[in-house]
Amino acid sequence: MESIREIFRIGRGPSSSHTMGPVRAAKVYRDKHEKAKSFKVSLYGSLALTGKGHLTDVAIIEELKPAQVEIVWLKNQQKEFHPNALEFEVADKGKDPDKWLVYSVGGGKIVDDKNKNSKPIMIYSQNNMQDILDYYKETGKTFWELVYETEGDAVRLHLKQVWEVMRAAIDRGLMQEGLIPGGLKLQRKAASYYSKSITLSNYAKTSSQIFAYALAVSEENAAGGEVVTAPTCGSSGILPAVLKISQEHFGADEAKIHRALATAGLIGNIVKHNASISGAEVGCQGEVGTACAMAAAAATQLAGGSPAQIEYAAEMGLEHHLGLTCDPINGLVQIPCIERNVHAAMRAFDSARYSLLSDGKHFIGFDVVTKVMKQTGKDMPSPYRETALGGLAKYGDGDFVDN
Known part of the structure; x- marks a missing residue:
């Protein structure tokens, strides 16, 4: 990879x-x-x-x-x-x-055309989840340790910068109000959701703040702001939101956040290497589904989960987005993209909690789900793969709720 x-x-x-x-x-x-x-x-x-x-x-x-x-x-x-x-x-x-x-x-x-068939530079000898789990069994080293061992100091510096950009996108998004550019007259919601979340308690507060953080980054992305692909711009709100709420819940320091990013990146790498993260190739399952898997793995690690539990959380994150279409209204990364980021962030957090209650054993492995996602994308008609010709995209001129 x-x-x-x-x-x-x-x-x-x-x-x-x-x-x-x-x-x-x-x-x-x-x-x-x-x-x-x-x-x-x-x-x-x-x-x-x-x-x-x-x-x-x-x-x-x-x-x-x-x-x-x-x-x-x-x-x-x-x-x-x-x-x-x-x-x-x-x-x-x-x-x-x-x-x-x-x-x-x-x-x-x-x-x-000169390099489309050339092999990219592969620096990992591991090519799928099973390879990584086997590496853990042989060495006792988990996901993030494999990344640091393989990529060295350069990746640590990169992950530090990645987290800085993610946090900045959250902070900017929570401060902004008004319309998102593009013509749909979609109002920013992050600031409002965050202010309301402060008055809540327990699970209601946690979920509301996940909503706010994911909205903040997704709205910034839709407005052309600086974000980090995770693994794409259209799914860029999911991982930052889950990392932010996990940091607040588990008291993780910066070093642990960077390690969680390393694990998330490795999960995304597996999907990219063995399937696709492009909505135009496999639909939104490859973008939001992969992002959910990445975030679920990161949250599980931050909560002290085992490699088996991390794999399980990632598997659920991808499995339960199988078949998700990419059908943006008017071709804008707004509807349904922004809300999909919000709900996928919540699903990632819940997948982490679910896996932590388990022993990590389950029926369908991450590699199988990745393979199924790829085939599902191939079977998906082109109107549902980022062409704005099918699904919700057909209703760009009306049929909205008037309220």
């Missing part, structure tokens, strides 16, 4: 595949053609169908400034390799267009 730094990328929302990835591609192309005065960028498949809502065009134009940019939306054309494809070309008269086809494959990662 690759470094968990490929799971945790820092950047601006609202989408890792539709915003972060295209921005990275635009920067690469711009650096190669610094003297060009105009560009043409063609968007294919899912990028064309939901790019407006994800601010794909805005992000690309901003990155290529001050050059003039023409965006072409090819909604009915899709490249075979991946549904998120875009092509750059120099549009200066008399100049070589030097066309470059690139794919945004999820989590902010990009590949092109």
